[in-house]
Amino acid sequence: MDETLLRTLTPTVIGILGRRGAGFAAAEDAVQDALVEAVRVWPENPPRDPKAWLVAVAWRKFLDAARADTSRRRRELRLEDEPPPGPAATADDTLQLYFLCAHPSLTPASAVALTLRAVGGLSTRQIAQAYLVPEATMAQRISRAKRTVAGGRFDRPGDVATVLRVLYLVFNEGYSGDVDLAAEAIRLTRRLAAGIEHEEVAGLLALMLLHHARRPARTRPDGSLLPLAEQDRGLWDVRLITEGVDLLQAALARDRLGEYQAQAAIAALHADARTVEETDWAQIVEWYDELVRLTGSPVARLNRAVALGEAEAPRAGLAALAGLDPSLPRYTAAAAYLQERDGDPVTAARLYAEAARSAPSLPERDHLTRQAARLNARFRG
Template sequence: MDEALLRSLTPSVIAVLVRRGADFAAAEDAVQDALVEALRSWPADPSPGSSGEGHPLRDAKGWLVTVAWRKFLDQTRSDAARRRREERVDQEPAPGPAPAVDDTLQLYFLCAHPSLTPSSAVALTLRAVGGLTTRQIARAYLVPEATMAQRISRAKRTVSGVRFDQPGDVATVLRVLYLVFNEGYSGDLDLAAEAIRLTRQLAARVDHPEVAGLLALMLLHHARRAARTAPDGSLVPLAEQDRGRWDTEAIAEGVTLLQAALARDRLGEFQAQAAIAALHADAPTAEETDWVQIVEWYDELVRLTDSPIVRLNRAVAVGEADGPRAGLAALAALDDSLPRHAAVAAYLHERDGDVATAARLYAEAAHQAPNTAERDYLTRQAARLNTRRNR
């Protein structure tokens, strides 16, 4: 049984059922039931079925569509409250190859609908487009399965009334996939790898430079993954990473995608972020990083997004390109309640020689850190500087 194949087919099968008249929630439930049936029966019975479904591995999508549609009809017919809707359902189509039309892109749009909260959109995307189970998603987000089931059920109810032929917003879909990627790795599911897989799937269906830009950004960041932590699990900052452990194939693919996207002269924020990541990847050593050009790309990002977080990251780049005092001047214009503001200030103050202030700010940043690895790293930085002061 090829579970990867099943997961890749899930969105297009859901889309077929929605096109035939099922609402999203019912279609998703029926497809999940069909997947369970496939996992149960395919390894044991690979021969053509008596009902004419055909060899599953010859037309896996057609098999899943047929079984899921029957599951949907059974569910509809058994619910007395839906009798009127049952009367509108066409007679069951004859088994055979699945239609060539691919509505997966519309499913992406539906799962990233503006009426959903970001967390619900991410969960629904992983379930309906990614083909993951509720248990897998719950483990990835470190929440009880019942909690995640409720979140997904609410999301499904929210979008069930949305017309499937409405145009979608690519930018919203990209934002959801970016959120998935930033969750990284937790539990037994690699969400960063899953986000890359889904973004590749999206890139095959929509010709948009920002889709290519996001995929390039993911690949360039993911290429550094093996070097981000030491054997003991501690965080290794970019400047100290062993660049020999970076994935050169992923970097090359990311750079190629980025160059093709930039050549179309429709710059977006993901392309700009990918350009910054590419400049880091291109430097043989941290000391050879082209910080001047990175500042220029951050200026483009500020123009595109006007994001305080972008301005915070720009302050670091300015500090590298023009010196720590220039970086501190850029930082002074920002709200000190921004996430990681204290950590950036600590770094720039240390580079400027103010060890006491840097130590205090590292300790403050450690207290505010969003995860254990970052907290431990910042605590070690504060301890290092305090030891140096007391010598």
């Protein structure tokens, strides 16, 4: 059973049913039912044309559901007969499906869930496991999202920026359950890049690849976090770094800078340094300046302050940090790091402990707690 093939075919089959008259929600339900049937049948009886098989079975599932729903009797009379067996149409509505699932009226969480199911081909169970919520909760979220976009069309232009934000949210979830969401986000972004020539799509794909290249070095054998400065750079994936840099350079050559290109440029500078001491912090500060100009993001300003502390002096970073809202995520952790760099371990230890109490994840909390303990042991000894 080729699960990747099933995931790849899912949006295409949904699009085909949509062009035949099925609404988005009904088409998506029918395709999910067909996928379940494929998992049951294909291992012992694989089809010669997987896409044609999925289209035929999904269409039958849709007709059965329509006939069973008395409120759709009038619509049923307009349904065409089931198409004869044969190769499925070659048109691919994947691109429009991305736009539909990233509908601006959806919450980010709902848009992510719907994208993973309709475009990514994941089951509700898999998505629920990835987000560590009950399957029933995720099913309700997906159902509400489908109702929201039920009247959506497959032939209307969408907002690329919204699609990219959804894909970036998927990527940042990383890995949990039996689904690697970071890898899934890269796969979906590759498909988007294949269907649209857009510098920010290329920029986001480059950013994902450059971050993903460092994944093998991010944790110790016991699962604890390793900060960038302590990572074994020999473990970084050179192939992914090369691909990411090539994509970034091609995107930047179009001279239409966007936030994902700027973030990818920062990641590329980190990847280019053979050691932490060789990091070009001055250039990184310049790219953060561009990112702040493009987005005005307080998080970008926070990261710029840390980079400034490396490029010039910790005091410069602390001064830049002082102008930001202390309630920003990771503000206290950044202050702790800069205070330690500035030679104040007592203040740094207190701030690390404070940051640990509000850490967004268990691995990050443990890392900050260890930092505080390390400094406390030093100045108490």
